[in-house]
Amino acid sequence: MPNHSAIEITNEFLARRNSSTRPQQMFLQKLAYIANGWNLLINEHRLIYETAQAWDNGPVYFALWRHVKDWGYGGDHYMLTKPFGGEPIKADLLPEEKDVIDHVWKRYGKYNAATLSKMTHQPGTPWAKAYLERGRNAELYDRDIVDHFKQLALAGRKREAGVA
Numbered sequence: 001m002p003n004h005s006a007i008e009i010t011n012e013f014l015a016r017r018n019s020s021t022r023p024q025q026m027f028l029q030k031l032a033y034i035a036n037g038w039n040l041l042i043n044e045h046r047l048i049y050e051t052a053q054a055w056d057n058g059p060v061y062f063a064l065w066r067h068v069k070d071w072g073y074g075g076d077h078y079m080l081t082k083p084f085g086g087e088p089i090k091a092d093l094l095p096e097e098k099d100v101i102d103h104v105w106k107r108y109g110k111y112n113a114a115t116l117s118k119m120t121h122q123p124g125t126p127w128a129k130a131y132l133e134r135g136r137n138a139e140l141y142d143r144d145i146v147d148h149f150k151q152l153a154l155a156g157r158k159r160e161a162g163v164a
Helices: 006-016 025-042 062-071 095-108 113-120 126-134 142-161
Strands: 053-055 058-060
Touching: 006 025, 006 062, 006 095, 025 058, 025 062, 025 095, 025 113, 025 142, 053 126, 058 062, 058 113, 058 126, 126 142
Parallel strands: none
Antiparallel strands: 053 058
């Protein structure tokens, strides 16, 4: 199954931004995590091959964190670029993966980093299970992520149907 680095998926969101400000890493981390979660549920495979870890402010992809810390942003839209040459790092997405990223951007791209962080580390979330049961920096399990995003989908359907 095709899957991508967190850096590649983050650039998909950066390319969709219409802002001249440098993005917060926490904002990008949460969008990547949310996209991976929806893709796991909808397309039944990971979008991101790295495993998210339970850090203090929610799920984090260490490779993405490290890349931003070491190399920062560059070029248009503050893209993540190759360390030498400055070329943006790109994903070769399947159409159904692009659909998930588009959905996540439309649904979650309007929130700030703090709001996304609060969403991803509520009680009962995959982050909470990893952090509280196995400790700081524990890996989040795919089965917990799928279960969580299934609950989100069901809750969304109930809201759309007007069921409390």
